[in-house]
Amino acid sequence: MEKVRFGIIGIGNIGTVHTRYLLAGVVKEACLTAVCDNDPAKHRAIRALVGEPVALFSDAEEMLTSGLIDAVIVATPHYDHPRLSIMAMRHGIHTLCEKPAGVYTAQVQEMNACARECDLVFGIMYNQRPNPLYQKVKELIESGELGEIRRSNWIITNWYRSQSYYNSGGWRATWKGEGGGVLLNQDPHQLDLWQWLVGMPVRLRAFCQFGKHRQIEVEDDVTAYAEYANGATGVFITTVAETPGTNRLEIAGDRGKVVVEEGKLRYWRLRESETEFNARWQNGFGEPECWEVSIPVAPECSDHHVITANFCAAVLRGEPLIAPGLEGINGLTLSNAMHLSTWTDDWVTLPLDEKQYLRLLQQRITTSVEKEATSRTLDASGTW
Known part of the structure; x- marks a missing residue:
């Protein structure tokens, strides 16, 4: 694998930020190949944003099992972070979750248990850590x-x-x-x-x-x-x-x-x-x-792409994460x-x-x- 193929779940405020820097090639070892948003009313605007080469899905699991992505950024409202992150890891997809990891710690305990079971990279978008x-x-x-x-x-x-x-x-x-x-x-x-x-x-x-x-x-x-x-x-x-x-x-x-x-x-x-x-x-x-x-x-420096670049280095070469997912509970x-x-x-x-x-x-x-x-x-x- 030369580049990590990313999907993004949730193309709202922060999902759009991730979309733009991935499309612009800011992270050299990453490319955006798919996006997902469950609101069909937004799809026309999303298509205009990502262009035709990027696949657009309404269902997260469909994107996760499409074979088009190696990793996913979860950028939905907070309650869905644990569910979607666990789903992604269960399907063998490296997972980078937006903050917070979840709404309450009992959710994140399940998330961490899944991460320990899966031989995958799991990170949190704590983009202030590399500052x-x-x-x-x-x-x-x-x-x-x-x-x-x-x-x-x-x-x-x-x-x-x-x-x-x-x-x-x-x-x-x-x-x-x-x-x-x-x-x-x-x-x-x-x-x-x-x-x-x-x-x-x-x-x-x-x-x-x-x-x-x-x-x-x-x-x-x-x-x-x-x-x-x-x-x-x-x-x-x-x-x-x-x-x-x-x-x-x-x-x-x-x-x-x-x-x-x-x-x-x-x-x-x-x-x-x-x-x-x-x-x-x-x-x-x-x-x-x-x-x-x-x-x-x-x-x-506190740009989101720094965490994403580090995440790619972890996937491709096993480099340590700046913001490991297991620490998201603290x-x-x-x-x-x-x-x-x-x-x-x-x-x-x-x-x-x-x-x-x-x-x-x-x-x-x-x-x-x-x-x-x-x-x-x-x-x-x-x-x-």
Whole structure:
């Protein structure tokens, strides 16, 4: 195999993004040979987008068994991610799933079990992982430069979404159609990076506001506090209704601090660890000598095609995945825990009580209101 033949299931906002870069040949080891969308009303526009050489299907299984593809990108609404990914893997198709891996962790457990059984490549479209800014932060943490992590704080409020965005699809921002709001749609990138960098907490307390700023059922404003096994703490703040928004990640250890904001990385290094300084210092006021260190970082890059190119390298040459599918459950665990903490008005201890979460989610699905909306495919080319 010289090139990986891709199919795409779901040609909506993000599916169109994947379609365009594959058709443009941006990923040298990939080609688009088939697409699938179960809405016949969209097929004329899809055909105009992909041209005649690309096969167009209405049924996913028909595409998966057509012999036209080696791999598939699952880009449908969230609830279908596990079902379609499992179906693809059962048919011997390498699978790259859009974020989030699913709506609730019990779904993704089944997904992961299937992935373990199949000798196939399974990845998640976490296109922020290859961003050199976060790669460098991970390097600083793993090398011990920051020392023991004591605190992390992520303010991610530049996910602005207007009411017209939510009105562009009947499934959007409903418990029945999407299963969550900003945590499930926009923040999977940051939730994945947060746990990828500092690990998973042992317990979490969250305050989600549902339909506070938009006419939606699900959360549009969240503040969460997390505690870790080593005593470290973390705060995660997000909303879709703040402009100008902020994207600031701050991680402090006992040997320094790193901040990522506005596409830049700043690093402060202590000449000696705070722990050692505190043990020896006898003069009352004072603090460890601190240097701001300039660290070389490659230009920021978070395009989806980087993950797809890496996925192709895994299929063709066995190279390690940047975002393995098996890790897709971690960020979802955090968003589920934030929902559950708010619903129960209490702390949530990890591992998550999956049965309790699903029971409470099902209650909300039962009362979810059918939303009348005219489906529109929006230009998502400038999003993450």
